[in-house]
Amino acid sequence: MSASTATASEHVSFLEYKGKYKGILGWILSTDHKRVGLLYLYTMLVFFSLAATLGLLMKLQLIAPGYTIMGPQTYNAMFTVHGIIMIFVIVVPGLPAVFGNFFLPLMIGAKDVAFPKLNLASWWIYIIGILVVLSSQFVGGWPDTGWTFYAPYSFRTPANVLPALFGAFILGFSSILTGINFVVTIHRMRAPGMTWFKMPLFPWTLYATAWIQVLATPVIGITLLLTVMERVWGIGIFDPNLGGDPILYQHLFWIYSHPAVYIMILPGLGVISEIIPVFSRKRIYGYKAIVLSSLAIAFVGYFVWGHHMFTSGMSGRALFAFSFLTFLVAIPSAIKVFNWVATMYKGSLNLQTPFYWAVSFIFVFMVGGFSGLTLGSLAANVHIHDTHFVVAHFHFIVFGGTGFSFMAALHYWFSKMFGRMYDRGWANTGWVVFFAGFLTLYLPMFGLGMQGMPRRYYDYLPEFHAGNIISSLGAILMIAGAAIVIVNLVRSARHGEKTSEKNPWGGKTLEWETDTPPTFENWEDIPSVEERPYEYK
Amino acid sequence: MSEEKHHISSYTSHFLVLGALLLLTAVSVAVTSLEMGKYDTLVAMLIAGTKAAIVLTWFMHLRFDxxxxxxxxxxxxxxxxxxxxxxxxxxxxx
Missing domain, CATH: 1.20.5 (Single alpha-helices involved in coiled-coils or other helix-helix interfaces)
Known part of the structure; x- marks a missing residue:
């Protein structure tokens, strides 16, 4: 970059910055971390809409027993594609790819991530992965295995599984590269004076997440590749007819996919840890405890995968060990909740939309967490394994956890990202409708599961009808809430009230010291850090 | 980063690593003729682990970083x- 360009760019926001390319090329070829973050956001918005529509169609099918709007094969394809898109395209990359990319350099006082080109490459790999997954619809039809691709069904089904396996394999690379970028960025590019324990909590959770992305994702890559080989060449790793072990597939799959739950949730915990002190006007309670509990979750989270397999036929000792470890991982999660509540205690609460999303996050996260302990208990698990109870727990954690914290983050940082403010009335209305819809949709599923309604069936017995009607109506309400939120934000990003206010919420972290929206390279001079974050007097 | 010192390995060191890797490869082939029962995998993993450690320590410079x-x-x-x-x-x- 020439010196004159650099000078000119200092006062131009990244949204208006004219680089080497113009128009859409200026976005899809930009290595600016903020534009890459927004590219992920727009992509996720599109695919979230698609996957949410599939979810709504499934709930409409379940509004009455028997054939309502689709048959069993279509239903199987629906929950498979819904799961693959939601997991691999939305919630796994979710918060790190969007808000990590956008805010990590801003929060640690850097001009960009350590490897900007690699960062853009991650987004392109992500797009290629999505296209490969979706190509199955046009080259043989959607798969029907569920997002878990369990052996031996995944290599025996006549449905078209290969594109989805390859697509998920490719998406893993995007995740690994983002993780490497964040680890190096945090180690090497923190502003002068920002020691480890002066770093804000969101970057801390990104750091813990990045290690999981780097270390766990290769396992799923290898596993999916082995499944492809099993399906194409019958190599006999997982196929019991050839001497293979289908439970080995489950071990390998969950060795990644359980830590992946922490990839989804840890950055969400970081977002909430940012929002609670700002809207309570209080220093965060137990900063180091939150940091260490994030690292503990990341570490212990590696060893609990077996709780997905309690009825698979594992040895009794393994069952005991995994149950014990599952209870252990609840401790650092609970530490965070205690710290958030203690931070709010006697705080000067500022009731704004991000805070509403944050406190509702705590509620749904607790429901998800406690139902997780129920599932972690061996005897209870046998009764409710693979029922709607699991679906409810899973959505409370993954959608409740990641989704609510994603929305909290979006409403918290929106003005910084777009230089405009959303309509707060509509934002609050959207939250109320969404939250009510969410609870109406998923709470009845706990009851249905306890009654014995299995998951992944397009039909059910008449005694499950009442719960399903309530749940399906909840789905409609929740989608209405999501539509209000999304329309309000999309409209506000284009036509909302312009603002250049640097710090609308009174935050104490570095991103609030940059221009709104930030300039191309974030800082005229790299800031130096003297205080710890969240120092409210 | 330019202030950091970079260790430059000698050719002797590279050849020693190569020699050790080739020797251990020969050992890993040779032990397949031994009947060690359930220890077969353990021995193979130990040899492979030793090779990986040599590569990490000298060839990938962990020792000097x-x-x-x-x-x-x-x-x-x-x-x-x-x-x-x-x-x-x-x-x-x-």
Whole structure:
């Protein structure tokens, strides 16, 4: 970059910055971390809409027993594609790819991530992965295995599984590269004076997440590749007819996919840890405890995968060990909740939309967490394994956890990202409708599961009808809430009230010291850090 | 980063690493003729692990770099071993 360009760019926001390319090329070829973050956001918005529509169609099918709007094969394809898109395209990359990319350099006082080109490459790999997954619809039809691709069904089904396996394999690379970028960025590019324990909590959770992305994702890559080989060449790793072990597939799959739950949730915990002190006007309670509990979750989270397999036929000792470890991982999660509540205690609460999303996050996260302990208990698990109870727990954690914290983050940082403010009335209305819809949709599923309604069936017995009607109506309400939120934000990003206010919420972290929206390279001079974050007097 | 010192390995060191790797490859082939029962896999893994350690230590410069890299590498290996250990809670007692 020439010196004159650099000078000119200092006062131009990244949204208006004219680089080497113009128009859409200026976005899809930009290595600016903020534009890459927004590219992920727009992509996720599109695919979230698609996957949410599939979810709504499934709930409409379940509004009455028997054939309502689709048959069993279509239903199987629906929950498979819904799961693959939601997991691999939305919630796994979710918060790190969007808000990590956008805010990590801003929060640690850097001009960009350590490897900007690699960062853009991650987004392109992500797009290629999505296209490969979706190509199955046009080259043989959607798969029907569920997002878990369990052996031996995944290599025996006549449905078209290969594109989805390859697509998920490719998406893993995007995740690994983002993780490497964040680890190096945090180690090497923190502003002068920002020691480890002066770093804000969101970057801390990104750091813990990045290690999981780097270390766990290769396992799923290898596993999916082995499944492809099993399906194409019958190599006999997982196929019991050839001497293979289908439970080995489950071990390998969950060795990644359980830590992946922490990839989804840890950055969400970081977002909430940012929002609670700002809207309570209080220093965060137990900063180091939150940091260490994030690292503990990341570490212990590696060893609990077996709780997905309690009825698979594992040895009794393994069952005991995994149950014990599952209870252990609840401790650092609970530490965070205690710290958030203690931070709010006697705080000067500022009731704004991000805070509403944050406190509702705590509620749904607790429901998800406690139902997780129920599932972690061996005897209870046998009764409710693979029922709607699991679906409810899973959505409370993954959608409740990641989704609510994603929305909290979006409403918290929106003005910084777009230089405009959303309509707060509509934002609050959207939250109320969404939250009510969410609870109406998923709470009845706990009851249905306890009654014995299995998951992944397009039909059910008449005694499950009442719960399903309530749940399906909840789905409609929740989608209405999501539509209000999304329309309000999309409209506000284009036509909302312009603002250049640097710090609308009174935050104490570095991103609030940059221009709104930030300039191309974030800082005229790299800031130096003297205080710890969240120092409210 | 330009202030950091970079260690330059000698050709002798590279050839010694190559020699050790070739020797261990020959050993790993040779031990396949021995009947060691359930220890077969353990021995093969030990030889492969030794080869990996040589590559990491000398060829990939862990020995000469900042200690933080060695610490992280060892931590990752420990994590991997723990995952294997817990997996065998299932396979050993099924």
């Amino acid at each position: 900042n200690k933080i890299y060695a610490i992280f590498t060892v931590a990752v290996i420990v994590l991997f071993l723990l995952v294997l250990y817990i997996t065998f809670f299932d396979y050993s007692y099924r």
